[in-house]
Each structure stands twice: as C-alpha cells, then as structure tokens.
Amino acid sequence: MSAKQEDLGSSQPDMTSKTSASTLPPPEKPNAIQTRFKVVAAFWAVILFLGFPIWWKTTSIYRAELPIQEMLDWAGGKSCRPVFPLEIRIDTPSLPDVEAQQLLRLTQHTLDDLNEFSAHHLRLKLANEEAQQTAVRADTALTVRLQAQDDLPSLRSELHAETTMLDIFYSPSQIPPPSSSNSPLASFIAAELQRLFAEEKAIMAHILSSNAVGNSAPSSNSQAQQISPQLAESITKRLRRSMKYAETYHLAFSLFTPGSAPSSWDIESAVQEYISPVIQELSPISNFTVDTQVQLYASFSPTTPAPEFDETYGVWTLKEENLSAFINAAEWPLNPSIGSGPTINFILYVPAPSQSPLVVKESKATSWIIPQWGGVFILNPPLPTTEDSDKSNLLHLPRDALRAPFLTFSHQLLSLLGTPSTPSSLPFRLQTLIRIRAATLLLSASSTTGSLARLTESLPSIPIPATVASSVATTLSHLSFACENLRNGQFQAALASARVAETEAERSFFEKSMVGQMYFPDEHKVAVYLPLLGPIGVPLILGLLKEVKRVVAGWKARRQGSAS
Structure with missing residues (x-):
C-alpha cells in the first residue's frame, strides 16, 4: 500500500467525526434547561393542585350513610313478627260479674x-272493664x-248488618255454674267467632306465607294447609x-x-246515594x-264479535270468552290514570233498542268485573211502546233506573279493593280490610327497604342523596x-303508620338520581x-420522564465526580 493510500485511510475517521459533530444540536444552555423544567413543573403543579x-x-x-343491616333485618322478618290480637268485647247486661267472668x-x-x-288470635274482654x-x-x-x-229452644246468633255487633240469644238455664269446666254456651260463642273470622284468618295466613316473614311462616303454612280448597281458591x-x-x-263512572x-x-x-256511603266507610x-262522563255513538271494537240473538230466551248474548274485548280502548275515551293514583273504571253500557236485552250467554248476567281495571254493567232499558215513551224513557236515565x-x-268497588266476601256486615268486612291492608303495607315496605339495601351494596357507584337517607329513616321509624x-x-x-312507611320506601327506592346512575357503568366513564x-x-408524561432522566443523570455524574 502506498503512502498516499495510507494518508487517505487515516484521514477518513477524522472527516466522519467532523461531519457528526457538525450535525449534532448545540448543547442546551442552563437557562433553557431551567425554563423547560419550570414549564413542566408548572403544568404538573396545575394538574395536581388545581x-x-x-x-x-x-x-x-x-353516598349518604344508610342503616343497611337494620334494613335487611326488616326485609328478612327479624325486626318484626306481625301479630293480630283482636279484642272482642263481651256485653253481659243480665249476668252477675262472677258468672260473666266464668x-x-x-x-x-x-x-x-x-x-x-298463633299470629291471629281473639282476646275476650268484658264490656264493663272500661274503667280498668x-x-x-x-x-x-x-x-x-x-x-x-x-x-x-236452642242457641241463636244474629250479626247486625250495619254495625260490628253480634247478638247471642240464650236461655238463662244455659249459663255455666262457677265450678263448671265446660259450657255449651261458651262453645257456641267460640264457634260463632271462629266462623266469623275464618276468612280473615285464611287471608292473613296466605299473606304471611307468601312473604315468609320470620317465625310466622311455619304457622301460616300449617294454617294454609287446613283451609278448604273452595276458600283457598276464592282467596x-x-x-x-x-x-x-x-x-x-x-x-x-262512564x-x-x-x-x-x-x-x-x-x-x-x-253517586251521592249509592257510592258516597261506601267511600265514607273506606276513608x-x-x-x-x-x-x-257521557259518550254517545260508542260502538264496539271491529275485532269484537257482534252479539248473537238467542231465540230460546229472546235475548241478545255475548260470549264470556269475548268479554275481555268488550271495552273499545282504541275509541272509547278512558284515561288509564288520572293524577298520581290508579283509576278504577265503571262502565254503564246502554245497548241499542235493536240489540236489547243484552246479556252474557253462559250466565245470563248483565255485569262483570275486569280484574285490576274496573267493572261493567249492561243496562237494558224497557222496550218502548209509543214514540212518546221512547223519548221519555231513553233520553234521560233517572236515579231510580241507576239504582x-x-x-x-x-x-x-269493594271486590276490586280486596274486601272479604264474608260476613254480611259491611263495617265488619271493612275492619277486616284495615287489618289486611296494614299487614300488606308493612310487608311491602319492609321488602322495598331490603331491596334498596341490596341495591346500594351491589352498585357502589350510584349516589345516595341525603333525601334517600331521610326517607329510609322515616320508613324504619x-x-x-x-x-x-x-x-x-x-x-x-x-x-x-304503614301507609307512611310504604310511601317513603317507594320514594327512596325510585329516587331519580339513583335510577339514572344504575344504567351508567364504569365502561362508559373510560x-x-x-x-x-x-x-x-x-x-405531559413524556416531558416528565425526560426531566426525571435528566435529573437522575446529573445526580449520577455529580456522584461519580465526587467519588473520583
């Protein structure tokens, strides 16, 4: 190799280093490094502290604090075992105190x-014990x-139709002596009381067994097994x-x-004569x-089969299977709900003279109940004999025709509200309805409270406003x-109290802010x-990492310099 080639070979590295040095950026000035550090620090300070x-x-x-365990105890029947001790007053005007007590x-x-x-029992008390x-x-x-x-000749009882009073007729010879351990009169009174409250007991047993509340469930189940099939089906x-x-x-009323x-x-x-007294009793x-309302030219639905003429009885008939389609919901102005509460509709239908009288084919009845909706009554007006009677009888319905x-x-109305069918005394049945409603609302509010507790535990991301905590406290109290x-x-x-508890429980469970968050999962937030x-x-993260690496590198360089 010649000297010239050796000189060229030795000069190539020097040229490469000069070229690399000329392409590298100039070293950062300390002021620029400090400025960049301040900018990154300012951004992160704003993020972290603001x-x-x-x-x-x-x-x-x-999330307001809720008494979760107490709510679950109410739902599980641990806080309350519903009992129904009924006080029966015994009025003995012609008996001495000793015989009456016996x-x-x-x-x-x-x-x-x-x-x-055991949850439903009768407690007897003499009427003259008012002072005690x-x-x-x-x-x-x-x-x-x-x-x-x-x-x-024999013992006899009579229940008043307008009051909650039962008369027992007896012979003075039937009064038990003080030393007697049994008495036909006592057995007769007990049997009559058992008969009067039999349906109420069956309904209470059905309600408690359906909800399986605490210790009352086994006794209610045994009671339900002893109910006759006819009574169980009726309930x-x-x-x-x-x-x-x-x-x-x-x-x-339409x-x-x-x-x-x-x-x-x-x-x-x-309404004043026939409905207002019932409403007053239900208050x-x-x-x-x-x-x-009055609706004229209210025709049947096109899908409803037309009435058929029964030549045997000379009446127009509707089949029971078609009664569910009798209401023309598409054209008849029936509001499903007015205000906050449910609407119970009562339809008075007056058929055309050409299709009158109109009855139900199987039972020949002119009225029926639509479950959880209302009732229907077909009023067949008397057939007119002349034009004058036609106008006078059909243009207006007087009060006697509406009886x-x-x-x-x-x-x-009583049936739609769940009133028992027996006994004949309306005040007696309404007193039973009060007890049934109290038990139903107590169990319903307890169940709703437990559902709210389980909901808040299963969904920790939903808010719990202070209003919900207040409603829960009101419900529990x-x-x-x-x-x-x-x-x-x-x-x-x-x-x-049960009405207030049910209202507050429903309000807390259906709180709008809680319901909205139930359908907003964490994936949506991401x-x-x-x-x-x-x-x-x-x-920001890359700038922070770069500054951290620079600080670490400077710290290592200073440490090596001090060590050497």
Missing part, C-alpha cells in the same frame, strides 16, 4: 284450643251482646283481581251508548275522587310504629375520559 381536586370534587359521588274464661279457653294460627283500661287501648273488632230469652281469585294498594284512587240516547243521567244523586283506608247499576258498582301498633291491637294506627386525556396526558 385540576385533580376540581375533578375529584365535581365527579365524586355522595263464661269469659271458658269461652277464651275454648277459643285458644280451636285456634291453630290502660293508656294503650286496642281497637274493638267485634262486640258480642248476650241477650237472655226464656224458653229458647286466590280475589287477590288476583284486586288492585294494588294506593293512597288515592280515582273512580271514573255512560256509553251506541246511539244518541240516553244523553244524560242523574249521576250526582246516584280510613284510602282517599277517593270521582269523575263522570241497580250503582249498587252493583259499589259491590264491584314508621315500620316500628306499625309493628308496635299491631301488637297492641291498634289496627287503624298501624295502617296509618370511554368518555380516554379521548380527552390521551392527547393531553402523553406529552
């Missing part, structure tokens, strides 16, 4: 032996009045067609006719409003009042934040 606290404050979920003890002992449902009453006085479920009659049917409890019901007549009716007087249980329909509507009133036999007070934080976060 941005993050604001984000945390504006996006944090407020009869009372024998009757109570017989009742206790017959009763196999304590501050807590139970409601009187029934008053039994013993009336002596000479030469009475199930009644509960299925009755409406859910509401604090306010709206009663809508007159429908396929033609132009009748165009008016004495609805105010009919401790619910409130009611009344609306009326049968509105008496039927009053019975349908009124549940305690209702349970205590049930134990004391104060059923109207128990119903009032999808919202990533497009916003990605373009901003990557430069």
Whole structure:
C-alpha cells in the first residue's frame, strides 16, 4: 500500500467525526434547561393542585350513610313478627260479674284450643272493664251482646248488618255454674267467632306465607294447609283481581251508548246515594275522587264479535270468552290514570233498542268485573211502546233506573279493593280490610327497604342523596310504629303508620338520581375520559420522564465526580 493510500485511510475517521459533530444540536444552555423544567413543573403543579381536586370534587359521588343491616333485618322478618290480637268485647247486661267472668274464661279457653294460627288470635274482654283500661287501648273488632230469652229452644246468633255487633240469644238455664269446666254456651260463642273470622284468618295466613316473614311462616303454612280448597281458591281469585294498594284512587263512572240516547243521567244523586256511603266507610283506608262522563255513538271494537240473538230466551248474548274485548280502548275515551293514583273504571253500557236485552250467554248476567281495571254493567232499558215513551224513557236515565247499576258498582268497588266476601256486615268486612291492608303495607315496605339495601351494596357507584337517607329513616321509624301498633291491637294506627312507611320506601327506592346512575357503568366513564386525556396526558408524561432522566443523570455524574 502506498503512502498516499495510507494518508487517505487515516484521514477518513477524522472527516466522519467532523461531519457528526457538525450535525449534532448545540448543547442546551442552563437557562433553557431551567425554563423547560419550570414549564413542566408548572403544568404538573396545575394538574395536581388545581385540576385533580376540581375533578375529584365535581365527579365524586355522595353516598349518604344508610342503616343497611337494620334494613335487611326488616326485609328478612327479624325486626318484626306481625301479630293480630283482636279484642272482642263481651256485653253481659243480665249476668252477675262472677258468672260473666266464668263464661269469659271458658269461652277464651275454648277459643285458644280451636285456634291453630298463633299470629291471629281473639282476646275476650268484658264490656264493663272500661274503667280498668290502660293508656294503650286496642281497637274493638267485634262486640258480642248476650241477650237472655226464656224458653229458647236452642242457641241463636244474629250479626247486625250495619254495625260490628253480634247478638247471642240464650236461655238463662244455659249459663255455666262457677265450678263448671265446660259450657255449651261458651262453645257456641267460640264457634260463632271462629266462623266469623275464618276468612280473615285464611287471608292473613296466605299473606304471611307468601312473604315468609320470620317465625310466622311455619304457622301460616300449617294454617294454609287446613283451609278448604273452595276458600283457598276464592282467596286466590280475589287477590288476583284486586288492585294494588294506593293512597288515592280515582273512580271514573262512564255512560256509553251506541246511539244518541240516553244523553244524560242523574249521576250526582246516584253517586251521592249509592257510592258516597261506601267511600265514607273506606276513608280510613284510602282517599277517593270521582269523575263522570257521557259518550254517545260508542260502538264496539271491529275485532269484537257482534252479539248473537238467542231465540230460546229472546235475548241478545255475548260470549264470556269475548268479554275481555268488550271495552273499545282504541275509541272509547278512558284515561288509564288520572293524577298520581290508579283509576278504577265503571262502565254503564246502554245497548241499542235493536240489540236489547243484552246479556252474557253462559250466565245470563248483565255485569262483570275486569280484574285490576274496573267493572261493567249492561243496562237494558224497557222496550218502548209509543214514540212518546221512547223519548221519555231513553233520553234521560233517572236515579231510580241507576239504582241497580250503582249498587252493583259499589259491590264491584269493594271486590276490586280486596274486601272479604264474608260476613254480611259491611263495617265488619271493612275492619277486616284495615287489618289486611296494614299487614300488606308493612310487608311491602319492609321488602322495598331490603331491596334498596341490596341495591346500594351491589352498585357502589350510584349516589345516595341525603333525601334517600331521610326517607329510609322515616320508613324504619314508621315500620316500628306499625309493628308496635299491631301488637297492641291498634289496627287503624298501624295502617296509618304503614301507609307512611310504604310511601317513603317507594320514594327512596325510585329516587331519580339513583335510577339514572344504575344504567351508567364504569365502561362508559373510560370511554368518555380516554379521548380527552390521551392527547393531553402523553406529552405531559413524556416531558416528565425526560426531566426525571435528566435529573437522575446529573445526580449520577455529580456522584461519580465526587467519588473520583
């Protein structure tokens, strides 16, 4: 190799190093490094001390403290075992105190032996013990009045239709002596009381067994097994067609006719005479409003089979299987709900003279109940004989013509509200309805409270406003009042407390802010934040890492320099 080639070879590295040195950026000045550090530090200071606290404050979920365990105890039946001690007053105007006390003890002992449902029991008390009453006085479920009659062949009872009083007619010779351990009169009274409260016991057993509340479930199940199949079927049917409890019901009475007549009716007087007394009796249980309307040219639905003429009976008939399509919901102006409460519709349908009389084919009935909706009554007007009678009979429905329909509507209303069918005394049945509603609302509010507790535990991301905590506290306090009133036999007070508890429980469970967050999972939050934080976060994180590496490298260089 020549010297010239050696000189060229040795000069190539020098040229490469000069070229690399000329392409490298100049070293950063200390002022620039310090400025960059301050900029990165300022951004992160704003994020950590201003941005993050604001984000945390504006996006944090407020969850009020709830007594979860207490709520679950109520739902599980651990806080309250519903009992129904019914106080029966015994009025013995013609008996001495000693004989009356002996009869009372024998009757109570017989009742206790017959009763196999411990949650529902009858407590007898003499009517002349008013002075010995304590501050807590139970409601009187029934008053039994013993009336002596000479030469009475057999014991006899009579329940008043307008009051809660039962008359027992007996012969003075049937009074048990003080040393007697049994008495036909005591057995007769106990049997009559068992008969009067048999349906109520069956309904209570059905309600408690359906909810399986605490220790009452086994006894209620054994009681349910002893109910006759006919009574069990009747109770199930009644509960299925009755409406859910509401604090306010709206009663809508409608007159429908396929033609132009009748165009008016004495609805105010009919409601005042036949409906208002029932509403007044039901006032401790619910409130009611009344609306009326008249609809002319109300034709059947096109999909409804037309009435058929029965030549054997000379009537037009509707099949039972087509009754569900009788209401023309598409064209008849029936509001499904007015205000906050449910609407109970009562339809008075006056068929055209060409299709009158109109009855149900199988039963020849002219009325029926639509479960959880209302009732229908077909009013067949008398067939006119002349033109004058046609106009006078069909253009207007007087109060006398409305008697049968509105008496039927009053019975349908009681059935739709879940009133027992026995006994014949309406006040007695309404007292039973008060106890049934108190038990139903107590169990319903307890169940709703437990559902709210499980919901808040399973969804920790939903907010719990302070209003929900307040409603829960109100619910639990009124549940305690209702349970205590049930134990004391104060059923109207128990119903009032249970109504408040049910309202507050429903309000807390269906809180709007909570319901909205139930359908906003965490995946949605990630999808919202990533497009916003990605373009901003990557430069900030890379700048921070670069500054950290520079500081670490400087610290290592200073450490090596000090070591050397």
